[in-house]
Amino acid sequence: MTFKSYVALLVLVPLGFAGVWDLQKHIDASQSRAEVEDDQVILRSGKLVKAMSLEYAPLMADIYWTRVVQYFGNKHAGKQVDLRLLWPLLDLTTVLDPQLIPAYHFGSTFLSDAPPRGAGRPDLAVQLIERGIQANPDQWRLYYDLGFVYYFDMKDYPKASNAFYEGSKNPNALIWMKVMAAKIAAEGNSTETSVFLWRDVYNNTKDPEIKENALTHLQLLRSEEDCRQLDALGDQYEKQFGRRPERISDLVQAGLLRGAPVDPVGYPYTLSEEGKAQLNLDSPLLEKQVMVQPRK
Amino acid sequence: MKRAGIVALNTFREAVRDRVLYNLVFFALVMMVAAILVGQISMGIEDEVIVSLGLSAISIIGLLIAVFIGVGLVSKEMDKRTLYALLAKPLRRWEFLAGKFAGLVLTLTVNTAAMAAGLFLALYYVKHSLERTDAVVLVAVYFILLKLALVVALAMLFSCFTSPLLAILFTGGLYVAGLFVHEMRGVGSALISPALAAILQGISYLLPNFENFDVMGAAAHGRSVAGALIAQNTAYAALYSLIVLSVASAIFSQRNLR
Numbered sequence: 001m002t003f004k005s006y007v008a009l010l011v012l013v014p015l016g017f018a019g020v021w022d023l024q025k026h027i028d029a030s031q032s033r034a035e036v037e038d039d040q041v042i043l044r045s046g047k048l049v050k051a052m053s054l055e056y057a058p059l060m061a062d063i064y065w066t067r068v069v070q071y072f073g074n075k076h077a078g079k080q081v082d083l084r085l086l087w088p089l090l091d092l093t094t095v096l097d098p099q100l101i102p103a104y105h106f107g108s109t110f111l112s113d114a115p116p117r118g119a120g121r122p123d124l125a126v127q128l129i130e131r132g133i134q135a136n137p138d139q140w141r142l143y144y145d146l147g148f149v150y151y152f153d154m155k156d157y158p159k160a161s162n163a164f165y166e167g168s169k170n171p172n173a174l175i176w177m178k179v180m181a182a183k184i185a186a187e188g189n190s191t192e193t194s195v196f197l198w199r200d201v202y203n204n205t206k207d208p209e210i211k212e213n214a215l216t217h218l219q220l221l222r223s224e225e226d227c228r229q230l231d232a233l234g235d236q237y238e239k240q241f242g243r244r245p246e247r248i249s250d251l252v253q254a255g256l257l258r259g260a261p262v263d264p265v266g267y268p269y270t271l272s273e274e275g276k277a278q279l280n281l282d283s284p285l286l287e288k289q290v291m292v293q294p295r296k
Numbered sequence: 297m298k299r300a301g302i303v304a305l306n307t308f309r310e311a312v313r314d315r316v317l318y319n320l321v322f323f324a325l326v327m328m329v330a331a332i333l334v335g336q337i338s339m340g341i342e343d344e345v346i347v348s349l350g351l352s353a354i355s356i357i358g359l360l361i362a363v364f365i366g367v368g369l370v371s372k373e374m375d376k377r378t379l380y381a382l383l384a385k386p387l388r389r390w391e392f393l394a395g396k397f398a399g400l401v402l403t404l405t406v407n408t409a410a411m412a413a414g415l416f417l418a419l420y421y422v423k424h425s426l427e428r429t430d431a432v433v434l435v436a437v438y439f440i441l442l443k444l445a446l447v448v449a450l451a452m453l454f455s456c457f458t459s460p461l462l463a464i465l466f467t468g469g470l471y472v473a474g475l476f477v478h479e480m481r482g483v484g485s486a487l488i489s490p491a492l493a494a495i496l497q498g499i500s501y502l503l504p505n506f507e508n509f510d511v512m513g514a515a516a517h518g519r520s521v522a523g524a525l526i527a528q529n530t531a532y533a534a535l536y537s538l539i540v541l542s543v544a545s546a547i548f549s550q551r552n553l554r
Binding site: 051054055056057058059061062065066069070097099100101102105106206207 | 337338339340341344345348349351352355356472475476479506507510512513516517519
């Protein structure tokens with residue numbers, strides 16, 4: 001090649017790529033105009049996908065699990081509530097690798113959470129975890145996940161208690177599994193149990209979103225408990241003065257409170273027109289309360 | 297055996313000269329990208345994906361080398377007519393085959409060992425430590441190596457009596473069939489005639505059972521592999537390779553090389 005050819009090449013190749021770049025932008029623009037969101041799971045038979053994966057089924061399971069996380073994350077970010085592909089994707093993932101515990105653990109949360117946070121399908125979450133327990137009977141945490149779904153999402157306390165009890169039979173299970181089983185069997189739903197369960201999620205997850213969700217639930221549970229106690233003081237005030245308190249300061253002036261209590265994010269509680277305690281209108285927790293609809 | 301050893305060493309040198317080991321660069325890139333990306337695009341499977349991806353890459357790259365180079369071990373020597381010069385020396389045909397087999401297995405061992413080291417580095421990067429249970433990854437790598445040795449033997453067998461293209465197809469076909477041995481045994485007589493079921497059952501024991509070497513799932517989840525299985529798989533791969541190489545030697549000895 002001559003010097004001139006080299007120079008020509010140096011000029012033409014970048015120019016060519018600039019043309020490709022520009023052309024691709026036009027193609028992208030045309031496609032996005034015509035594009036209707038088209039999520040698909042073409043192959044739905046786990047057995048078929050497993051056979052086609054040859055010996056690489058564990059890697060395929062990892063890929064499908066990553067797809068689950070991306071699918072859920074994208075829908076969540078786009079505030080879309082249609083999560084109909086969540087179950088087929090989780091089904092494929094767990095058929096490809098029945099030992100992939102995070103798929104059962106996080107997948108059940110994605111399925112059971114009420115919209116807009118999740119798919120609102122606790123029945124499928126139960127199905128998924130039961131499949132996980134069958135494939136991994138030594139994983140006591142899966143019983144915990146099952147109890148969690150029964151307790152919070154299905155409000156089926158006998159089944160929740162039973163799940164915790166079955167999990168507690170595992171010699172590696174933590175002692176509080178048995179305590180949980182007994183407590184739920186005796187009391188059903190209680191704030192104390194709910195706080196304990198959410199605190200465990202908060203302490204044991206590394207995922208920032210799940211941690212944030214657990215924290216929100218803990219904060220909302222605490223604010224509800226605070227409001228309950230403030231209402232009890234309001235009742236006491238009513239007995240003393242024959243009328244409901246109008247402001248928190250009324251309770252302070254009556255000597256029932258030392259000072260104005262604040263919610264977990266530092267905003268003072270207020271009283272409604274009916275004299276009931278509530279979150280401050282400026283408190284960020286108020287929006288979360290509307291969005292999350294706490295699982296308690 | 298000394299003569300076979302010389303052939304083996306030369307086969308290894310030839311593979312290095314042919315830049316076969318350059319695939320390690322590709323492997324290193326895959327592992328680096330995976331180690332950096334996986335935590336950001338997935339959830340809860342950082343260790344699993346590194347192990348699954350690493351072992352899959354070791355297996356796929358090894359299989360490509362075993363099949364494509366294994367098939368060419370004999371045919372290339374014939375095409376280049378270097379085989380005639382070799383066989384004119386005091387070298388038996390079976391020694392030539394054994395040497396070629398050992399040379400490629402040595403190449404694959406070096407290649408696999410380097411990739412395993414890369415895999416452990418990536419795992420260390422993700423986990424910040426290595427645990428005792430990670431030793432099962434080494435077992436999985438060893439099983440991949442056993443599998444590759446068996447594939448090399450099969451590729452050499454087919455290349456002794458057919459064209460390279462057909463030898464690749466036969467080896468690949470037999471490899472895939474060997475991954476479905478369990479399913480073959482499970483076909484009940486409700487679906488097919490009892491005679492056919494019995495034939496399939498018999499074939500399933502004669503086919504090379506590559507499912508034996510699949511412990512990728514166990515390795516990804518840190519589950520241990522029994523010592524007996526390691527010994528049995530080693531014996532299985534050695535015996536099966538010996539049978540295949542003996543048949544290949546018999547065919548190659550009868551082959552008219554004029």
